[in-house]
């Protein structure tokens with residue numbers, strides 16, 4: 001079956017530093033997959049290389065079988081690969097609703113009503129300024145903005161970092177609803193409980209290489225291995 005996203009032997013550099021040393025992973029339709037690893041392992045660099053924010057030196061990025069490797073970021077975005085970065089990128093001076101309206105793309109299957117169904121808080125806050133939202137609400141808004149573009153694949157970079165447990169639970173439920181609505185998700189996340197709750201498969205990255213792959217059952221069964229790679233108890 002054609003994967004929604006297939007990354008094969010990706011090699012990326014920052015200047016002379018060889019950061020990604022052959023990263024391969026696959027995300028199927030209907031799946032949530034995590035990319036884990038210690039600080040500096042290359043998780044964000046993998047996401048940036050996939051969306052064209054950083055041009056990989058070699059390797060391949062395919063979206064539903066279509067090769068998008070090395071294309072400019074705007075082309076990869078319109079081909080349907082969308083990254084919600086850690087810094088959230090919302091317009092502080094616009095209201096929630098304005099932030100959403102300008103993210104709507106022609107041909108996108110997502111309407112404002114779909115967004116408000118998944119994120120009822122955003123509807124409640126629709127007249128609030130983007131800069132007045134809590135951290136969790138800002139995260140919801142940036143995910144919602146990405147969805148309105150009608151992505152084929154969504155990549156989330158640490159969506160629950162620094163958020164209160166109650167908001168984390170809400171975002172976990174929302175990520176599931178997005179997956180159920182037909183958008184597969186590649187998730188970079190340090191919170192292992194969140195990863196376990198959501199993902200079908202886990203890839204562990206170490207010094208720019210995938211060193212371990214586990215399905216959900218394997219991940220739950222083998223905390224010692226996860227601990228060895230991540231230095232935390234899974």
Ligand SMILES: Nc1ncnc2c1ncn2[C@@H]1O[C@H](COP(=O)(O)OP(=O)(O)OP(=O)(O)O)[C@@H](O)[C@H]1O
Nearest residue numbers: 014015017019037038039040041042043044045046
């Ligand atoms: N703009 C940059 N220029 C040079 N080196 C960079 C740049 N961004 C990241 N690096 C280096 O690339 C390596 C991988 O960084 P990356 O941000 O991909 O790691 P990460 O796994 O996402 O970790 P973290 O969770 O800390 O963000 C690190 O050694 C980092 O210092």
